[in-house]
Amino acid sequence: MKQWNDECGVFGIYNHPEAANLTYLGLHSLQHRGQESAGIVTSDERTMRFQLGMGLVQDIFSEGDLARLPGVHAIGHVRYSTTGSSALKNAQPFFVETVHGRIAFAHNGNLVNAGVLRHELEHQGSIFQGSSDTEVVAHLYARSKGEKLITRLVDALRRVKGAYSLVMLVEKRLVAVRDPNGFRPLVLGKVRDSYVVASETCALDLIEGQYIREVEPGELIMISSKGLESFRPFPPAATRQCIFEHIYFARPDSFVFGRQVYPVRQAFGRELAREHPVDADVVIPVPDSGIVAALGYAEASGVPFAMGLIRNHYVGRTFIEPEQSIRHFGVKLKLNAVREVLQGKRVVVVDDSIVRGTTSRKIVKMVREAGAREVHMRISSPPTRFPCYFGIDTPTQTELIASSHTVEEINRFLTSDSLGYLSRDALERATDHGPYAYCDACFTGVYPVAAEGRPGDPCEPQG
């Protein structure tokens, strides 16, 4: 329903007798970060094996499949990707043979100079099978003259610009590295004696892992028989963590960027109440993503909270729409209004963001048709006006309603009685992260890293 699609989730585990099983569970916990394809690569220190597939983790891997992935180290990936038969080409982990041996990469992020580098590599004779940025990293790695794995990887990563939380597996080593700006999350933990890395801590929780700390922006961690080694191979850079992880992407029970998402998201709601109060009878969220902010709004405003929209959790990919059209069909398949909660009420509807505005407009109408006297939209983030180049699959700028419309115009389009967005200042207050440490290019258009590209070949965001 959200018109921006999530990026990817990565997972890695070193030295565990059930590496594939735990990776499978870790990926299940990260399923919200990508539902289109998934893959696991394992190593038993001599042989590396892999399986990739389209769909949900639980549908791709049977018990027999996991048994055919023996090994003590493993990495895994869930991905949002474009549909079609070619999608499997871009499924990850990306697994290749190089002069330095077999190597597998699982990547969350997007490189803004991938197009330029790819062009350059192609000119040097490289061939590309898919369109993922990860393939570029693998080529750079393979071409490096560095003698040690770490040298080659750093060689490669010094060439790339943009966002990457990258997990890499070779026969006997697991590497985790986060770009200097730290756009995307990556955490380090342990299951008993085995190190684990994952996009979010919820992956640790399921497998009874302990959270140790974040992989820091610009940090490269190598785990081998020598234990864990930490490197800082890149020039220092300002931290620019993706604020949308806190607004929308990450699970509320996860810790990302050192903070649990739930209280941050709740604080957004509280700030939103302060900035955009309204005389109302009830606060309702757009479930599920708006729930925590709505609770914060209700708490700070004193307006009672209710679940005025009920979500149908059985909605899958495709639905057949009758010819005799149904108003707000796409939204109705997922949401239904609770008349007794809304009837005659002045209603505050809390959502995390507005993309094109069409869904929000349908929601406003659905709430009003259920009897609401007034409908006030409150958005727990600033207007989204610019596309993301750091790992989120957003619509183009022209499709983002806030790129070309004022708040008042958007309010009219939505047919709501009022509309309030959270300010960037309030966002900063709520995250309470000392000096402002987040990337908010989607609100400001100020990109921490400039995109490079051949004319006519804009660097498309990819997971």
Add this chain to the structure above:
Amino acid sequence: MKQWNDECGVFGIYNHPEAANLTYLGLHSLQHRGQESAGIVTSDERTMRFQLGMGLVQDIFSEGDLARLPGVHAIGHVRYSTTGSSALKNAQPFFVETVHGRIAFAHNGNLVNAGVLRHELEHQGSIFQGSSDTEVVAHLYARSKGEKLITRLVDALRRVKGAYSLVMLVEKRLVAVRDPNGFRPLVLGKVRDSYVVASETCALDLIEGQYIREVEPGELIMISSKGLESFRPFPPAATRQCIFEHIYFARPDSFVFGRQVYPVRQAFGRELAREHPVDADVVIPVPDSGIVAALGYAEASGVPFAMGLIRNHYVGRTFIEPEQSIRHFGVKLKLNAVREVLQGKRVVVVDDSIVRGTTSRKIVKMVREAGAREVHMRISSPPTRFPCYFGIDTPTQTELIASSHTVEEINRFLTSDSLGYLSRDALERATDHGPYAYCDACFTGVYPVAAEGRPGDPCEPQG
């Protein structure tokens, strides 16, 4: 996760050019009432066609499938059923050819004398292909000497005892009938000029239908080219509607038994707060079924509400458990605790019911491990002590923890700091339905209709 499995959902539509499409959507809205199999039968007034399948509605029916189900009348069914290759045998609608022509039944409920009747019918030479009660009704109908459809159907239904909300389709007529006690819900509505019947109103909402009224307990409605006719062919009986529809089964946005579920469920929560108050810092629901009652509890108690448990919505049927066991694995796959919400807090956990107690115990422990100082379980219904024979697939009595344990013993088993169940009186107050009109046999063991059965052949509940 709930160890009782839902019954079934039924839907019917008369005289609509897109009968199959709307039935498909109606069944999608009723998917929470049964996820194991589904089916649609249509009639174009001359030919009847059908399709049945295992799984979710959206996975069973492709656009092509629906196109191969032309017709202006249709009925549909979603069902919970036992697994295995034989399950398709019991999928509904039950579609047969009789001397009176082709006939299809979609049934929600359970007949307590099905075993006896089946035995009797077999002695008269009937053969049975599956084990559903519906097959018994079909045989009784086929054997009736009645000259009119309605006579034959009433002949059949006067023989059966128990719960049925039944929808029946023949070439040119649609029939809906509800047993005299009215155990299971059934509502009547309209989409433009076409009559619709459905288990819950949420099915009307999706297709832009208008709710007219309930099909009354003991009422038989026939819809034909003559319009809608209502009959009262059965002796009057006390209304005994399933209270669990309000506690757990129905969607909160639905109207069942003439009341919207959300405010009833919320009232349960309020009553629960009054009967079992506790000094606490936060009220959290077991999502999703406990959310509305928890909101009611928070409202009445003044204790803040929070989503202290986050649900993973990607959990399907089977999961591979690692050998190195994970504590509370089954619960952890679905739920994760939010540490920042629970840490150091006195927590009230609201759930709708306790079956075996094993899941609740895992939840208590998970909440405590996330840092809760106290964990108080509050259940928005009385202790469930007896199995249901009227359409719910409950465990046997010995598996119901409340059948053999006091509340204090259950509290100890759960390892909670306190445990409170809603009283039957409070339940009655909250439903506010004048004279007590609900079946509460699962709490009291007082069954409105006595079961009949051959020795050693107890009438097993079936959807």
Add this chain to the structure above:
Amino acid sequence: MKQWNDECGVFGIYNHPEAANLTYLGLHSLQHRGQESAGIVTSDERTMRFQLGMGLVQDIFSEGDLARLPGVHAIGHVRYSTTGSSALKNAQPFFVETVHGRIAFAHNGNLVNAGVLRHELEHQGSIFQGSSDTEVVAHLYARSKGEKLITRLVDALRRVKGAYSLVMLVEKRLVAVRDPNGFRPLVLGKVRDSYVVASETCALDLIEGQYIREVEPGELIMISSKGLESFRPFPPAATRQCIFEHIYFARPDSFVFGRQVYPVRQAFGRELAREHPVDADVVIPVPDSGIVAALGYAEASGVPFAMGLIRNHYVGRTFIEPEQSIRHFGVKLKLNAVREVLQGKRVVVVDDSIVRGTTSRKIVKMVREAGAREVHMRISSPPTRFPCYFGIDTPTQTELIASSHTVEEINRFLTSDSLGYLSRDALERATDHGPYAYCDACFTGVYPVAAEGRPGDPCEPQG
């Protein structure tokens, strides 16, 4: 490619520790008798289990499926049937519960009074789920007042008219019975100490069984802990075995009706050469069904045999035809001509039969385009002029080209230089079965058993 579709194949085994596995293999051997659905029912003397599915035996049953069918007795069935979602309804064995316990039937044949009986049964209140004749037999059995299984079965079978080679399983007994005319084949054998019944002996060969004898026309065999008992419960009737089993249906390596198919089919070819000699350079078969007769023709005529048409064995159900049409597309997908064999030659093409004539016409043209100077069609059976009501799914009479055209007219339609059919006398000579013991109604229209039916409800042939 043949426009008549095969009937069914049945198999049964009594008292073998691997009953399901051997039934699976037996059905594989009988796969040529039906490729649309298959099923197995087993009994461990207390519980009966079943699995049915659409498709080939090897695709329906996995190792796990067979493991879930424990038991020492089993019956199985392969079936040709109409496509569509309803087809599974008619898949066999037909497995029901009656007052006499659970019972399973596997049936090869067609009852000419099934419609009448069904009508009668419906009037007595029976309900029918599918359209197979077997369901009629089951109803008659269930309604019988007979006290013993055999009495009830004979009661039922005395009512039916037509063709049946029937295998029946109850908990502790296996029954095999063949109609008095013996239309369809059924053989008795042994695997070590376990009795086996099967449509053809090729099913015995695969499982290392020994052929004992045919189940005789009109014989009923019951196998139980008392051993094998033979009954003759029906009035004597003239033997009328389906001549098309020898012409086309049965595998050449099988014994049916007491004779191996190969030499009979070869004798047809020899007789054909004598009746329709021609000055030719090469004899080629339409593979695979025409091969043996073509060898007989070559032998008797002295004209060399060659495989002038090569068959592509990878042809499955559906193929996408290009818009720019390809001449003889359907035939070309399966057959290709061998130019060097045909170039400049006078060619005799031997096929077993002609149905609509369209395929044969394409073959004649394909052979001629490959360079043949003359093309002489020789058919190893008489002109097929009448539909079969005894177990073969033939086109309607009007579609059979020989029903309305003389041999000379057919020859012109085929564009062949000459056309010769085997005479009925020659057929009789070749089968050499003493007094004529075969049903040849498809050639003569003289049906050994008259069909009964309600007006407008012709008894459709079903497997």
Add this chain to the structure above:
Amino acid sequence: MKQWNDECGVFGIYNHPEAANLTYLGLHSLQHRGQESAGIVTSDERTMRFQLGMGLVQDIFSEGDLARLPGVHAIGHVRYSTTGSSALKNAQPFFVETVHGRIAFAHNGNLVNAGVLRHELEHQGSIFQGSSDTEVVAHLYARSKGEKLITRLVDALRRVKGAYSLVMLVEKRLVAVRDPNGFRPLVLGKVRDSYVVASETCALDLIEGQYIREVEPGELIMISSKGLESFRPFPPAATRQCIFEHIYFARPDSFVFGRQVYPVRQAFGRELAREHPVDADVVIPVPDSGIVAALGYAEASGVPFAMGLIRNHYVGRTFIEPEQSIRHFGVKLKLNAVREVLQGKRVVVVDDSIVRGTTSRKIVKMVREAGAREVHMRISSPPTRFPCYFGIDTPTQTELIASSHTVEEINRFLTSDSLGYLSRDALERATDHGPYAYCDACFTGVYPVAAEGRPGDPCEPQG
């Protein structure tokens, strides 16, 4: 059943409005050359699209799939490959993006220096995703500094040694090239005005194409808007066409190496009769591959031909074997003996080759158990003693029974009464190709091109 697995089949078409459809049909005709995976790449002169899949052509491509492959040029590939989830990685056409644009290769053959080249390329920084030789060619092509497509391709191919019949597609051009020795077949044809290339002529026959000529050994053909251009970019080499195409691989209706397979194979049988006559009553083939040679043997010897072994055409990949073992199970699933043909007879069994000898031994025993008095094996090729490195997936040398056993020893192992192989001289006579132009390394061990390899990394044959 044959223990050597076929290589691959390739197809290409230039400038046809239904390029994908015709490629699909062409691949269907070549299905016998590879059943494990297939793929099609199309070009509409601006965009190239592809689809790959595991299984048979007809199961991989639906009508919708083909519609999603618009374009006027196309190439396709069928492949035998190892099983497992990684197999799709090696499915072809191999489709990549290079500095020179998108490019697709479909390859039949095997390069004997692929390992060396791959090692070298990896040292230059290339990364490999699969293990096919084709990926090596693609890398060499991409790294070439040549300015024109043809220069780059020739650059690449001058580096490789071994067998290749290669079809290549870029946006606006189709290239077909055959290695200088011409190991594998490749023919040129036309469908109306569109050029077609294919492994065998049977692919032309199905789509109503006209055979023009072979692509000559060492010839490179480029088809573009300028028409067809032929190049001879390689130093001349002795023609060494794979004799096994005539013995076993190619379809009898195909022309390969300028001759139709059927008469060549028949001549093998005639020569075999001359070299190894025997007093016998009947000649039977091991179907289907032995049929044509057996016909030749029968013709030359005057011993009557019969189909003494019947093949079950429904045998797929996996079969469940009962625990109580069945003698010759694997062979019995596919073949059954015809007792009446064999009983009391002196039987000549003609097969095309013997690999391990285990299957032949089972066949001898099966024939004898069916009553044969004598069993004489006749093989229409010399003893296969050496593995193939030019595109056939043979067992290792030690598994080839003829590598370590004399004919007399093999005869004893087979338990046959006599065994005769065709001599190399007779083979030469039968092919009648002037100076000996075939590769017969599998008989002699004299490989036309020497293999290169890193120690311990023998170049494994790949399709």
